[in-house]
Amino acid sequence: xxxxxxxxxxxxxxxxxxxxxxSLPDVLVLAAASAVAGRLAVTAPGVDGxxxxxxxxxxxxLAGDAATLTDAVFDLALVTDGWFSFFPGGEAxxxxxxxxxxxxxxxxxxQVTEWNELVGRVSLDGIVHLSPNAPGxxxxxxxxxxxxxxxxxxxxxxxxxVLDAMGSQxxxxxxxxxxxxxxxxxxxxxxxxxxxxxxGPPAMANAPTSATAFPGASWVPxxxxxxxxxxxxxxxxxEVEVLPPPTPGEPWVPxxxxxxxVSSQNGQNGWSA
Numbered sequence: 001x002x003x004x005x006x007x008x009x010x011x012x013x014x015x016x017x018x019x020x021x022x023s024l025p026d027v028l029v030l031a032a033a034s035a036v037a038g039r040l041a042v043t044a045p046g047v048d049g050x051x052x053x054x055x056x057x058x059x060x061x062l063a064g065d066a067a068t069l070t071d072a073v074f075d076l077a078l079v080t081d082g083w084f085s086f087f088p089g090g091e092a093x094x095x096x097x098x099x100x101x102x103x104x105x106x107x108x109x110x111q112v113t114e115w116n117e118l119v120g121r122v123s124l125d126g127i128v129h130l131s132p133n134a135p136g137x138x139x140x141x142x143x144x145x146x147x148x149x150x151x152x153x154x155x156x157x158x159x160x161x162v163l164d165a166m167g168s169q170x171x172x173x174x175x176x177x178x179x180x181x182x183x184x185x186x187x188x189x190x191x192x193x194x195x196x197x198x199x200g201p202p203a204m205a206n207a208p209t210s211a212t213a214f215p216g217a218s219w220v221p222x223x224x225x226x227x228x229x230x231x232x233x234x235x236x237x238x239e240v241e242v243l244p245p246p247t248p249g250e251p252w253v254p255x256x257x258x259x260x261x262v263s264s265q266n267g268q269n270g271w272s273a
Contacts, residue, residue: 015086019044024077025105025112027084032056032101039090044082049075052092058099060092069099074108074171078115111171118174122159122181126188129156135184145185148176152186159188 017027024042028051031040037054049063051072061072129152141149151157151165159177166173180186 013041013085013087014038015084017084019079019082019084022084024073024079024084025109027086028053028058028073028101028105031086036086036088038086038088039092041085041087042076042079042082043085044079047076047079047082049079051076052090053101054098056101058101058104059097060095062093069096069104070107073104074111077108077112115171115174118171118178121178122174122188124158124160124163126159127156128152128159128162128177128181128186128188129154131184131187133184139185141185144172145176145180148173148180149185156189 019042027040031053033056035055038052040051040053042049042051049072050061051058051063051069052060058069058073061069063072063075066072066075130149148162148166151162157165159174162177163170163173166176177186181188
């Protein structure tokens with residue numbers, strides 16, 4: 001994690017780090033404790049999300065088709081192989097009300113934990129289809145289970161496609177998939193994508209065309225992919241300034257974003273942990 005002095009311009013990051021070393025909840029806790037105000041960007045292959053924070057509260061978001069702050073934080077918290085950058089100042093393009101960071105994390109973190117457990121039980125690239133044989137003489141199906149079954153094509157469907165068809169509650173949908181697998185109503189077979197094509201979430205209309213899919217256990221639901229904007233709004237990763245390189249021993253290396261290093265203006269840290 002690297003810190004510099006804020007220049008007063010929203011386009012200069014004052015904090016940049018790797019999500020492999022610092023999880024998004026950890027970064028949000030640090031931001032809340034520091035009582036800062038600004039935009040937290042999360043970037044990774046196929047992912048460009050943004051959260052606005054002000055004095056310990058989340059005030060806005062831009063993360064694909066996420067409908068709530070909770071959805072946005074959940075989607076972005078699944079990113080474990082990307083980068084975060086904090087830009088001071090600026091306002092959310094569509095304020096979503098204020099919610100304390102601690103309240104949102106209390107709701108999201110159990111969902112993230114369950115998600116990680118579920119993806120360990122079923123492959124998101126697996127093909128699911130109806131079992132040819134009934135698990136018993138009589139079969140009882142709940143309404144939510146029936147809804148999921150109707151999203152599976154007769155020739156089989158990928159698990160991730162089933163989740164997208166179910167809507168925004170990805171944890172609930174994946175839990176249902178595991179339930180139906182356990183009772184024997186559906187079956188799954190392993191599926192390995194071709195090397196020249198990696199299935200992934202559909203690109204947003206304003207998303208960078210160079211973005212690639214984010215596959216495997218690190219897959220982020222399609223709503224977590226957000227477009228970029230200008231005029232003081234979120235900028236593509238290619239335009240993010242790179243901070244001074246870390247000293248030996250730091251657990252991460254800044255991403256090669258194609259800019260010259262930016263030196264701090266007075267040598268003082270903008271944040272203190």
